[in-house]
Amino acid sequence: MATAYHNLSDYDFNSVPDAENMRFGIVVSEWNSNITGPLLEGAVNTLKKHGAKDENILVQTVPGSFELTYGSAQMIKSGKVDAVIAIGCVVRGDTPHFDYVCAGTTQGIAHLNATTDVPVIYGLITTNNMQQAEDRAGGKLGNKGDEGAVTAIKMVDFKRKLQKL
Template identity: 75%
Template structure:
């Protein structure tokens, strides 16, 4: 469903499993930090609201959105996490750079999800304008970071349910 028809921060609180014993990795892009910082705040606050312990949330920064895939892979290989959330923001400009970065990150995260055992949650905002990005990081359309945190909790619970 298009974000314009759904607030990213709206969800049924009671449908979210307890995150008290879960460990999360978050890889956040430094590029467009006014947006990615708000996404990070949303994700961390939502994880904590659902019981995650601060010491079980590992946050690492990478320079740009293209580096999110590498960062997620390194976090999976080197940290004891149950899920990784990637957070970035790419705003369309006048060159095809937007298309290459978005496609590369999307394909990279998809590959990590299809070949690995740790869910990687896609939190890359791809917009035409800065205003659209602001609307999705705590503005009138909610916060994509909130949505990613909920998705991470639910995906960990999904994996754990298969291993019972």
């Protein structure tokens, strides 16, 4: 559903499993930190609202969004997380750099999801301008970090349910 029709922070609280015994990695881009900072804050706060413990939330930074794939892969290899939330922001500019970074990062995260047993949540904001990014980082459209946290909890629960079958 298009974000214009759905607030990223609106969800049914009771539909989210308890995260008390789940471990989360968050890889966050330093680039556009005015956006990624609030996204990180939203993700951490939402994880905690659902029972995640501080010691079970591992946050690491990478220089830019393109490095989210490597950072996520390293989190997975550490064996210390049940899910990874990759947070970044790329704003379109005057060169094709935007297209390469967005495509590479998207493909990298998709590859990790297809080839590892740890879900990597796509928390990359790709916008045409900074206002659109601000709208999705706690602005009028909610916070993509909240959405990423809820998705991570649900995916860990999904995997655990399958393992019990």
